Amino acid sequence: MPLEAADIQALATALQSLRPAAAAVNATAVKLPLFWSGNPEVWFKQVESIFTTRNPKVTVQQTKFDYVIQALDNSTADRVQNIILAPPENPYDKLKAALIGAFSRTQAEKDQELLNLNGLGDRKPSELLQHMQNLNVDLTTLFKAHFLAQLPSEVRQILALSEKTDIEDLAREADRITEVTRLTKYSQVNATGDSRKPFGRHPVGEQSKDQKVNTRSDQTWTLLPGVCKYHSRFGKLARNCLQPCKFHTVSEPGNCQSGRQ
Secondary structure, three states: OOOOHHHHHHHHHHHHHHHHHHHHHHHOOOOOOOOOOOOHHHHHHHHHHHHHHOOOOOOOHHHHHHHHHHOOOHHHHHHOHHHHHOOOOOHHHHHHHHHHHHHOOOHHHHHHHHHHOOOOOOOOHHHHHHHHHHHOOOHHHHHHHHHHHOOOHHHHHHHOOOOOOOHHHHHHHHHHHHHHHHHHHHHHHHHHHHHOOOOOOOOOOOOOHHHHHHHHHOOOOOOOOOOOHHHHHHHHHOOEOOOOOHHHHOOOOOOOOOOEO
8 A cells, every 4th residue: 555645654753753763873883992101192092993984973062072082081181171161162173172182202312212222122123113203203393303412401491492493494594593692601701700700819919928828948049148948938827946047137016926826
């Protein structure tokens, strides 16, 4: 018995009403692995592979967002709580970017690890090669990292804030920083020399008695008639005196006594 048009319409409506329920059943089968803070890029590749292989595919931003926050531990969720508590537009994309930004290592950090590798360790040669390829697939950035590693630490710290990415531009900027640093140090040395004297030093003509004694002790002195060897050698600056000594007649009071002062 052929179906009437009204019956066909009713059947279509009934089938349409069943689709959300079927989709919900499929959606409940999505199970994401726990978030991998050690390599969030790879974790999101796994997650998105799960989303695309579901039937139907998980494509709605809010749905993907909800699944991801269920896979976060408490510590990780705390790092992105502002997004979780107040989801922005395109919440999944924003959450993904925030998690990758919070837990990923920069390429510069990976390049530095690559430069610091020293031997096989407990790896097989093929495993070491794979690890090196995981760290860097762009030799340009590795060459740049090696160049920066040769620069003084203060220059590297300034270049770390530079927005330049071309290595030639960085080299020219490093030249300017090095020149400014050199001139600054030179100016500081001159300013220090002009504004203050080093500790323990005296202006020319104002040397301490000890310094003059030490200077004269390196010379050869002749004994003066009637003057002891100390006053013959050190004159007024002598700290010792042997009698008889005529020096006391021209010295300051108390400057010469019998025996040692």
